[in-house]
Amino acid sequence: MIVVMKQDATRAQITNVTARIERLGCRVHLSEGEERTIIGVIGNGRPLDREQIERMDGVERAVPILRPFKLASREFHPQDTVVMVNGVPIGGRQVVVMAGPCAVESHDQLLETARAVKKAGALVLRGGAFKPRTSPYSFQGLGEEGLRLLAKARDETGLPIVTEVMAPQAVPLVTTYADILQVGARNMQNYVLLHAVGEAQRPVLLKRGMMSTIEELLMAAEYILSHGNDRVILCERGIRTFETYTRNTLDISAVPLLKQLSHLPVVVDPSHGTGKWELVEPVSRAAVAAGADGLLIEVHHRPEEALSDGAQSLKPARFAALMQGLRPVAEAVGRTL
Amino acid sequence: MIVVMKQDATRAQITNVTARIERLGCRVHLSEGEERTIIGVIGNGRPLDREQIERMDGVERAVPILRPFKLASREFHPQDTVVMVNGVPIGGRQVVVMAGPCAVESHDQLLETARAVKKAGALVLRGGAFKPRTSPYSFQGLGEEGLRLLAKARDETGLPIVTEVMAPQAVPLVTTYADILQVGARNMQNYVLLHAVGEAQRPVLLKRGMMSTIEELLMAAEYILSHGNDRVILCERGIRTFETYTRNTLDISAVPLLKQLSHLPVVVDPSHGTGKWELVEPVSRAAVAAGADGLLIEVHHRPEEALSDGAQSLKPARFAALMQGLRPVAEAVGRTL
Amino acid sequence: MIVVMKQDATRAQITNVTARIERLGCRVHLSEGEERTIIGVIGNGRPLDREQIERMDGVERAVPILRPFKLASREFHPQDTVVMVNGVPIGGRQVVVMAGPCAVESHDQLLETARAVKKAGALVLRGGAFKPRTSPYSFQGLGEEGLRLLAKARDETGLPIVTEVMAPQAVPLVTTYADILQVGARNMQNYVLLHAVGEAQRPVLLKRGMMSTIEELLMAAEYILSHGNDRVILCERGIRTFETYTRNTLDISAVPLLKQLSHLPVVVDPSHGTGKWELVEPVSRAAVAAGADGLLIEVHHRPEEALSDGAQSLKPARFAALMQGLRPVAEAVGRTL
């Protein structure tokens, strides 16, 4: 950390700051410039609290130098992490497509979709049993019944399943059924939930909050990793901006950036990322071209009857066409599909 | 809802849409323009699902006309709601200042601060026992021990207490101690938690998410109200923007806007809203001038030693000065302090 | 346009509104619902002023139905526009890469770069002679001397040149030298400049403002088109968001969306869009996979000596590698490079 003193900081204030830093177990390097004094903090490996320093008299700013995440960082773990899910490697050479309906609605709806996405090449089945909805009057999911239907679909198709868990107390239940626990965007900073999935024995798909920075996403992953679960898959799903023609603004640069900063696999959700089915195909291609390890795509047999997020769901035929068009893009960047 | 058909929509597509709307129990009003057909939906009181309609063939857009919140709306409940907290009315003529440390750290720290803020005119004591922190390595709060210290401070000062609850399973515990349950910004869309506080027998202070629209804040209030708890206090605490000189951008217009749209009391948190103690006083004045029913202010005896958010905490002397300066502003807009 | 009346609108207010709409040459379609009256406006082809209607007594909201742009819309001009620049077609099957230094600094710097990018496959040379800089103390460009150097580089390499014009009165001068006039992001709503380039006899590359919506970009194009210049190339270059790890957030969905809404060619600037040279290659691939008609890339022989924006510039060798890797991606989506 670098501490910038105010122009009119007194000698006593400077001494106070350096004394405090030394009490915290760090060494100090003083630069006295024409205009102000700069204090370099030479750390002992543990992050200092920036705010504590910034509140001291005479301090103008404290500038952190090190990234605040550690277990999630590529510096700490240089090799790519590959998360194995029932034999499907996520984060390897193969791009893994996870597809299925936004919400599980019925046995037939789910099975029909599961078979269709499997045939088109999806390797994981997605489907929501517990649904976070902006309105208390919207369909909230089938709950445990939805989990049972997902498990049945897995039995029949062999596809592992990813589904959302919304509350810490539901983690044991969802873990009984799911192969991957999904933490939704609205819960990315629900620390009690992060703690709970950090102790679960299941891979976690962690979605970026719609107004979370890349650093905050990696800090959320750090919560999970620091509680002992090292099978975390990061998911870019669009952030909130001023643009209204799309539901969210998919941050395509996040894909290569996360791959540089972290060793964890990165998947992209073009369905939520755009909110419009017409954009899902071109944005899926873009994600794979940018280096994504996988995709999360909403597919529904009758999107116009879907109980949630139909506007962004593809029909099975379009999904199959998407997969077809995606294959050459994956190969163009040295991946398989 | 208004349904705008595409320019090239066929007669059959239009008939399909009107038939569906009628099946949903609504009536239809058709306007056939030069360029396209517009379908007016005359509702039956229940909100239609916009997306279901938008996915139908031939539909360009569906435009909702009614606000999606109801119990929280002023149309539903024209009079101001006044929430009583141990004899302190929130939402009445008096501006209620809630003050105290960001986190409860020790008996002495809390008591000293509690006495100081009471003396300066605060009517409610704030303090966090469970702290949501971006980093898993930061101080996470004292937990139940913190709640006990808060209760002790209430006993000694007579000030009711407001403190955050972070998880649904903690609601019974926190309810045992707290006079107001606070739902933090990061949990504003934690629907399981909203459900739980909706069933609690305590007033709820609901903070606007840093990424949430005013409509989403009111929908979160609607969750609580619809589960039977009508004692909800809304809190504007700044939203996330591109500006970096302040921690958040306090949305001052939200105060009069929320008062127009809703009957619920509105308080402002200038400490988180700005992130800088130097800005807390002028922004507090602005909030009261704009019509806020209360303020939530961080006060700490030694901000430079605070275990969280010290950069935005006032020392007791400055807080007393703030209260002094606030009184004429409150009076200038017909309130008391 | 749809006019939603307030719940308590009087009969007289409704009559007033319909009378006014009819005076403006439109027809009216009245829907009287349980809760409120909705007035459908059947237009005469010219856009109505939404605000004029919204200010009338009894009106709650007026909702525009038609997009406000016309000449730029695909409905108006269904075929793709292909802009010819000295024999190079922009908007056709071939992806056109425009490359060169951010700022023209010297004869040698420009020539060396121009030859390198041509050899790697670029078809247009970019370079700034007039530079918009946040600080008055930064390098502002070589001015007309820079234009002369660009023209010389065109003579020697045969590459047409694109360069920015910052002021209306400079349009004639820049037109003398440039093959494409660039309007920068900060000037996207400089209407006097849009007017001036609309009257120039040169193709225009119009960059999206860093905080402009897609609709505003198309309205800026509409300014140029409506002044008689139909050779407009749209450029996505990243928007401003709360994320700080990248300089801007490149809006990848804007590419397919603009292609759907408009007939104009769309190019992407991954250099400004990310601000980091390490991200330029993956984001270039993403842009082409998403359907971009071209790319605008900064290349500099010695980025660490560049007088502006070096952090996002590629060295010629990396640019050549980028082009190599881009070719299979272009082919994977049915394009050539």
Next chain:
Amino acid sequence: MIVVMKQDATRAQITNVTARIERLGCRVHLSEGEERTIIGVIGNGRPLDREQIERMDGVERAVPILRPFKLASREFHPQDTVVMVNGVPIGGRQVVVMAGPCAVESHDQLLETARAVKKAGALVLRGGAFKPRTSPYSFQGLGEEGLRLLAKARDETGLPIVTEVMAPQAVPLVTTYADILQVGARNMQNYVLLHAVGEAQRPVLLKRGMMSTIEELLMAAEYILSHGNDRVILCERGIRTFETYTRNTLDISAVPLLKQLSHLPVVVDPSHGTGKWELVEPVSRAAVAAGADGLLIEVHHRPEEALSDGAQSLKPARFAALMQGLRPVAEAVGRTL
């Protein structure tokens, strides 16, 4: 500036960086930590180009320590600047209200409004003769005829006038008529225009761009100051965020922050800042309570007939009531109105 080297930076890379910094006339202070080397740059008073350094091999980040603005900073000029406009001091004890129609439409409209706002206590008349409009099909202002009407209104009422100038070549013309030259939000980074008004002999009202940070606003002021014009008035008018219930999000914290960072007067435009006339009054009170030196308010006799921005215009009677209610707020914070 602080230069943070990469963890694996070589000795040669470090030497390279320090050598370059010294060639630029600065001194160097080296801190070699456990994890990485930090280079403190001790400047010679002129700002270093951060990007030049960041591009050098082995450099992870360069962190600027000094603010990039100088003439606009309070450190450079500790006393408040008071800008005199025809005898009206802006930036003194008195809060100065500037009011009038968004656009000048006719002699009668302007005069009627001018007399009304003067009677209510406004000290400056605002009105647009040249209007920046998103659509080329909207009313663009009366041009010079509008300027003549403004001058006539000044003659009749004695109120000095503020009006927008949109193009550098129009500065001489507008200067002939206007007492204050307004630079609009969309032109805040139109550097050619800033240069031109910097050389004009008139006070300048500089509006913050809707996408601009506080630092960029101060840098735009720096452009004007550095060209010799030291009579700059800063104007907060709302920034663009994800919120859609208001037209912009007025950044109330910007008021005290700008007063701390700079010596220039700060006024607030609650009309554009909110976009809704119902919010203008409470937000005006907030602005004055937060320390604004003035307000810029749109007033129109018949807002529903206004040719631009009627939705945010007050009728004269409401404006008079606003002024009445504002007086005690101004007094409550030690100002007059």
